[in-house]
Amino acid sequence: MDDYCVFCEIIAGREPADVQYEDEHVIVFRNRLNWVPVMLLAVPKAHMTQGELWTSGAMIHVARVAAEVGDRHSPAGFRLLSNFGTQAMQSQVHAHVHVLGGTFLGEYA
Numbered sequence: 410m411d412d413y414c415v416f417c418e419i420i421a422g423r424e425p426a427d428v429q430y431e432d433e434h435v436i437v438f439r440n441r442l443n444w445v446p447v448m449l450l451a452v453p454k455a456h457m458t459q460g461e462l463w464t465s466g467a468m469i470h471v472a473r474v475a476a477e478v479g480d481r482h483s484p485a486g487f488r489l490l491s492n493f494g495t496q497a498m499q500s501q502v503h504a505h506v507h508v509l510g511g512t513f514l515g516e517y518a
Contacts, residue, residue, distance in 0.1 A: 416503035420454050429482070434467065435474045437508070446511025447483045451475035453504055459493045462504035475506045483510025 418424035426438035479487035487510030492499035
């Protein structure tokens with residue numbers, strides 16, 4: 410199915426996720442990848458691309474939620490990250506912000 414979006418399926422409750430935060434516009438859940446102890450995804454509930462998210466008013470809310478959740482899960486420090494395109498390792502078309510932390514992320518990590 411070409412239109413399948415795992416993030417939309419999670420938002421609709423048809424795919425499982427370890428949800429850490431949810432409101433009317435944003436959901437935050439644990440990433441299935443676990444490269445670092447805290448690896449969360451802050452996802453707008455409306456399906457949009459990274460470019461659409463970063464150039465819309467929705468980014469303000471997503472960023473605020475991501476920062477609040479990051480501070481709660483990794484009070485010693487965390488990183489917010491977005492990948493744009495496959496060469497930047499973006500694997501999901503649905504916009505999202507990574508919340509990474511729980512360990513020293515290194516100078517170049």
